[in-house]
Amino acid sequence: MSKAMASDYDEVRPDVKESQESSLEALRTENIPDARSVVRELEEADTVDGVNLPGDYIAEELIVEVVPQKEDEFLCSSCFLVQHRSQLAQEKDAHAYCIECEG
Template identity: 60%
Template sequence: MRPPGARSVVMELDEADGLDGAGVPGGEFIAEELNVQVIPQADDEFTCYSCFLVRHRSQIARQQGSHAYCTDCEG
């Protein structure tokens, strides 16, 4: 059995590129507007400098200067 030629591989890749979302189930584009309410960080909350999640101050494991790290990240 012979390996495929370089030309046939390039042609197959070009054909596959043409299928980027066109005619593929789940590949259609939907223009939908999302309405999100942003709630400011409370005084008793902090943003972990490692995972960037907002957590309650009781979950501070380490504080280094102005950076606070949560108990999950410092595990």
């Protein structure tokens, strides 16, 4: 009976280790920008001076007419939409829920 040598399963295999080292060396030799230059580029990109946004800018005020809730309507406590009473599914603890939210 021959004795087998104990294997260290946590040790990296030689072929994998060589591949990792060559990959690491390739990353080191690449022309990778440093963190300061990346931050500088991002800050320059954030400035809006001289940037023309697509489309026309219209300086008009939006006017919306607010209609108060009617007696035959309720506010759903889940989706927060004003619904007609025919859409009421459940009222619980002074909260009303519509069919869509309870369905």
